[in-house]
Amino acid sequence: MLLIDAANVIGSRPDGWWRDRPGAARTFVGRVRAAVGEGRLDTPVVLVLEGLSRTAVDEGTVDGISVLHAPGSGDDTLVSVVAGADSPVTLVSADRALCRRAVDLGAEVVRPGWLLARLDG
Numbered sequence: 001m002l003l004i005d006a007a008n009v010i011g012s013r014p015d016g017w018w019r020d021r022p023g024a025a026r027t028f029v030g031r032v033r034a035a036v037g038e039g040r041l042d043t044p045v046v047l048v049l050e051g052l053s054r055t056a057v058d059e060g061t062v063d064g065i066s067v068l069h070a071p072g073s074g075d076d077t078l079v080s081v082v083a084g085a086d087s088p089v090t091l092v093s094a095d096r097a098l099c100r101r102a103v104d105l106g107a108e109v110v111r112p113g114w115l116l117a118r119l120d121g
């Protein structure tokens with residue numbers, strides 16, 4: 001499972017995302033869906049959205065891509081997904097504390113640049 005800390009990945013590029021958080025989330029989820037559709041990413045993919053970004057994309061699973069809305073802390077939701085996974089998890093995030101928590105639960109971690117290179121294809 002590829003588990004994406006969407007806020008962290010979106011925030012890794014200073015492209016004005018902060019002016020329209022929902023729009024940035026919608027665009028990002030669309031890019032992930034395109035990358036899966038074009039075979040640049042394998043499923044399952046789980047994206048966690050938090051805050052205002054949750055308003056941009058409905059929760060649910062479509063074509064192996066699940067969107068989850070964090071009810072509170074995005075980090076806590078991501079850790080919960082790692083803890084409940086029944087298969088290996090690769091977390092995409094640069095948040096050091098979150099990455100440590102995920103690694104302690106057995107996840108592999110890759111940085112946002114790894115994912116962005118696949119999205120930019």
